[in-house]
Each structure stands twice: as structure tokens, then as C-alpha cells.
Amino acid sequence: HECQSKAVRSMFIDYFCNSHGHKFVKSSSVIPDANDGTYFTNAGMNQFKPIFLGTAPITSELAGYQRVANSQKCVRVGGKHNDLDDVGYDLTHHTFFEMLGSWSFGDYFKDEACAMALHLLLDVYKLRKDCLYFSYFKGDTDLALEPDLQTAEIWRQLGIPADHILPFGMRDNFWEMGETGPCGPCTEIHYDHTGAGNCAHLVNTGSPRVIEIWNLVFMQFNRLSSTQLVPLPSCHVDTGMGLERLCAVLQGTRSNYNTDLFWPIFNAMHKETGLPQYGDKTGTDDTGGVDTGYRILADHTRMAAVCIADRLLPGRQGLESRVRFVIDRALHQCHHVLNIRPGLMGKLVRPVVETLGDAYPELSLQENKIRDVVCEAEDRYLELYEDGKYNFTKLLRKTPDIKTLDEEQILRLRDGWYGRPMSTHLIELIAGQYGLSVDRDVIHSLNTQPASDIEDEEFPCFTAELLNDLPITKAPPTDDSLKYVYRDKKCPDI
Ligand code: ATP
Ligand code: MG
Ligand code: MG
Numbered sequence: 001h002e003c004q005s006k007a008v009r010s011m012f013i014d015y016f017c018n019s020h021g022h023k024f025v026k027s028s029s030v031i032p033d034a035n036d037g038t039y040f041t042n043a044g045m046n047q048f049k050p051i052f053l054g055t056a057p058i059t060s061e062l063a064g065y066q067r068v069a070n071s072q073k074c075v076r077v078g079g080k081h082n083d084l085d086d087v088g089y090d091l092t093h094h095t096f097f098e099m100l101g102s103w104s105f106g107d108y109f110k111d112e113a114c115a116m117a118l119h120l121l122l123d124v125y126k127l128r129k130d131c132l133y134f135s136y137f138k139g140d141t142d143l144a145l146e147p148d149l150q151t152a153e154i155w156r157q158l159g160i161p162a163d164h165i166l167p168f169g170m171r172d173n174f175w176e177m178g179e180t181g182p183c184g185p186c187t188e189i190h191y192d193h194t195g196a197g198n199c200a201h202l203v204n205t206g207s208p209r210v211i212e213i214w215n216l217v218f219m220q221f222n223r224l225s226s227t228q229l230v231p232l233p234s235c236h237v238d239t240g241m242g243l244e245r246l247c248a249v250l251q252g253t254r255s256n257y258n259t260d261l262f263w264p265i266f267n268a269m270h271k272e273t274g275l276p277q278y279g280d281k282t283g284t285d286d287t288g289g290v291d292t293g294y295r296i297l298a299d300h301t302r303m304a305a306v307c308i309a310d311r312l313l314p315g316r317q318g319l320e321s322r323v324r325f326v327i328d329r330a331l332h333q334c335h336h337v338l339n340i341r342p343g344l345m346g347k348l349v350r351p352v353v354e355t356l357g358d359a360y361p362e363l364s365l366q367e368n369k370i371r372d373v374v375c376e377a378e379d380r381y382l383e384l385y386e387d388g389k390y391n392f393t394k395l396l397r398k399t400p401d402i403k404t405l406d407e408e409q410i411l412r413l414r415d416g417w418y419g420r421p422m423s424t425h426l427i428e429l430i431a432g433q434y435g436l437s438v439d440r441d442v443i444h445s446l447n448t449q450p451a452s453d454i455e456d457e458e459f460p461c462f463t464a465e466l467l468n469d470l471p472i473t474k475a476p477p478t479d480d481s482l483k484y485v486y487r488d489k490k491c492p493d494i
């Protein structure tokens, strides 16, 4: 039971807070502060941004502490760190995940940060040293940034062999919260799931064999624009390790989904639907995307539950439309991939709360509300789908011989000539079900047009009762990058 997620989480907190003088700070909400340059809270450092920038004194809660640690609720849907397209198709990226974090605000720097991290992994979590790889920043000429040879030397001094210490550039070893804001070179720790000791060439390639687990950022700059970095008033350490990935390592699996954070959700799916157990499909490949569907549904239900618990309901605009988009994506799996009766997603709220409620009590406290919102969202989803099918029957009555929807027909469906306006996603989905093809170029151009979303206008409002005593969420940034796009992709073989 040492390896159960609950223990893994608390060993991290215990190590930093009880053994190394850090103060525990609660996870902040997944709704970022207005204008902080992110969509959802995408990392543990978000709530400390003013401390890094020097625009706020260390708050009274933190007074006297220059070292803090926690486990932060993070969502990476939209914005600079957008993992939505990979979720379910790989085994290591989630829309919602927990980031185990530790910080030094102008206190210790590289030496101590690296030593503490290594000691925790080797002596507390008992990872094999030869399975670990360490990357450092190799510098960037365009931005006139020096290579971080100091960090490479620190790892060497700590006993890491030279062929496990690897240089990488801006993409992997310079961490930035958003298009602007605090940033700096980082050093990352990667885990080789094969234990072969010769996987240096696989680090940062996306290979499922070698996985990034922990990022140690040396916060030194504030990015003002694409070309301008200015030094921060002082140097800080900001580290973040994915709990789900660490649990996978400690539980001896390459898949985050094969851990105690996800099994209760898969068990509930199996029990409620009679579909095969997750990972139980016949054959080696994921025929029909059933396992992928399970992963998407489990992941998205966690994301929805955490957002709703933070008072962010699915809606028409901004952040709210993103929550709705993710819920719709999960419902698409239920109704159009797995072909499950209505009601499953609501039933998955229980195991999600079971696995996360101890760490984030707001989930336990609002379990019923979360379930109500999810069920209501499903009613809306099915309503729009039925209306869409009705529109198609009308269109097909007029033009029974069509094989491909052209621009005019797509626009008419979208604009509500036959009934309720339809999203491009819904048009493509139902066209497919009728055996019709769709002009992809038209769909693509509609999806990338910065026009206001028709489907958002048409999304039925949540009932007043549900909104009761939920405070209004902060004004979110608007952006059009998020559209209904379903990728036809398979999980990589491992
Ligand atoms: P990757 O390269 O795998 O996408 P990243 O470099 O984007 O990860 P960081 O921003 O460095 O990730 O975040 C710190 C840590 O958080 C990562 O090392 C990883 O363990 C974890 N992490 C990042 N994104 C996700 C995600 N979408 N789901 C689960 N864990 C994640
Ligand atoms: Mg990433
Ligand atoms: Mg990375």
C-alpha cells in the first residue's frame, strides 16, 4: 500500500513539509485569476505568479515561509499547454491531473533543489537510479540565453553518469507558463520504464518507454513579448511532478490508467454497462477504440467533476464552453463509440469522488451537485443530437440523392434552416451515420473561422435551480482555437 496514490501524494508532502521545512499550501482553484494569461490553472506555480514577479509580497498565509509545497489541481485544455488532442490516445497525458509541487521563493536554488529531488526519488520512493535520465537547458542563441552547464555539473556531482545527463533546447528545457509571464531554464527527470539503461536517445521523443516525470524550473525571467525577456527581481525554484505518472512508475505499469487512480472508474464502467473490463479486449489492438473510449470517458469525467466542484459549469462561453466541450467529448464516446445507455457519466462521479475526495474535499462536499450537472449536460447533448437528426431527415427529404454535403447544405444545417442550428461536429457526426460524406475543406474553414460559435448560441441554458448558490465565475479569456475536432488516432503499441 506504500504505492497507492494516497500514500504517494502524502509521502511527497511529508518529505518537503515535515523533513525539509516547506509550508503546505492548499491547491488553488482550476479557474485562474483574471488576466493571469492561462486558461485553466495549468501548473502549481500559477497561484504564486505574483510572488515570482515581485508584484505582491508573500501573502500573510505564507509569511515567514520561503519554501512551500503542495499537490495542485491542473487542467491543460486550451492555452499554451493544451493536451486535449493526446488525451486517451496516449497513456500519460490527462486533461485534469495532479501536480506535486515544491517551491523556493528566493531561498535555495539549483544545488539544493536537485539534491532534494534526487534524494526523494531514490531514497524515499526507491526508484532505480539507472532508470533515470536528467535533461538540462542547452541555451538559445536567438534569445541570447546561456547553456545551463551548472545544472549538468550538479547532477554529475550527485553521482549521475554523464550519458544520463542530456541537453535540450527551448521546447523541452525552458518552461513558460503562457505567452508572457514568469519563465526560466529547467532540468527534467525522465524515467525509463524498460530498465535497460540505454534509452538516452528516447528522452523527449514521445516514446512511451521513457516518460518525463518531474520538471525543476529555475525561475529567472519574465517574458514580456515573443522577443523580450527581463530578469526577475530574484531567482526562484518551481518544481512539478505528475502524480499519475509517478504512481504508474511505482505501481509497475507504463500506463497512468493502470493505477488505483483510474481502476475504480473502469470498474464502475464495467459494472454499469456489462461491457468488457478495461484492457480486456480480445486481440492486441484496440479494435473500435473501446479502450481509448474508456480512457477518454474516465479522464473527462475527472476533469468535469473538478471544474464543477470549483464552480465552473458547462456553458456557452470562454472557460465554461471548454468544460462543456470536454463533457460533450466524453458523451460522444458514450453514445457514438461505446454505445452505452444514457446515465453512465453521472454514475462515474462516485468513483471519481472516491479517488480524489480525500485530497480535494470540495469534491466530496458537492458530489450530488456534480452528478446533477453532468446528468443535465447529457440531457442537453442528446436533445441537440435528436434535433440534428431531425434536420437531416428534412434535408434528405428535399434532396434524397446526395452523397456529399456541399458548402450550401452545410451552411444551411449550421444556420438552422431546417430547425435548430447545428455545430460542425454534429453535422459531421450525423452525416457519417447517414453514410454521407462532408466537404472537409468547408468544415475546416468553418472550424478555423473566428466567428462566434453557432452551437454556443444554441446551447440550452442550465436550469436556475442548478445555478442556485453557485457564484458567478470570473471572466475567462476568449479564443477560438477549441473546436469540435475528433481525431482518428490509435493508442501507440507498447
Ligand atoms: P510532457 O512533455 O510530457 O507533455 P510537460 O513538459 O508539458 O510534459 P510540465 O509543464 O513540465 O509538463 O509539467 C510538469 C510535470 O507535470 C510533467 O513532468 C508531468 O509529470 C506532468 N504533466 C504535464 N502534463 C501532464 C498531463 N497532461 N497529464 C498528466 N501529467 C502531466
Ligand atoms: Mg506537455
Ligand atoms: Mg516535456
Ligand code: MG
Pocket: 172, 188, 212, 215
Ligand atoms: Mg516538462
